[in-house]
Amino acid sequence: MCRKFHGAAFSSYGGAKSEDFRWIEGKELLTQFVAENGTTRQFCKTCGSSLTFAEPNDTGEVVEFALGTLDSEITERPDVHIYTDFKANWFEVEDGLPCYSEGRDSERIQK
Known part of the structure; x- marks a missing residue:
């Protein structure tokens, strides 16, 4: 989505x-x-x-x-990736942050 x-x-x-x-x-x-x-x-x-x-x-x-x-400038940095089950197939999450299949309450995916 x-x-x-x-x-x-x-x-x-x-x-x-x-x-x-x-x-x-x-x-x-x-x-x-x-x-x-x-x-x-x-x-x-x-x-x-x-x-x-x-x-x-x-x-x-x-x-x-x-x-x-x-x-304004954004000083904070990402802390999590959500809805990774729906990510583009050509994009790989490689920053070591926690990944969740859907929202923060969903299954955590080990990457």
């Missing part, structure tokens, strides 16, 4: 505690799509930019947002 949604090998999301996350402007421009697997994605009604991602069992404690939408 991520590859098709983004038209790329994978998508890059960051997480923030809900109480630390706020929309500065344009909240009225948000719309959402719920996929067959229950995943909810928010995006901009005007330009179509992917903005947030939530799994079906999401508690709402963390907002997962598309890193490419940030204006």
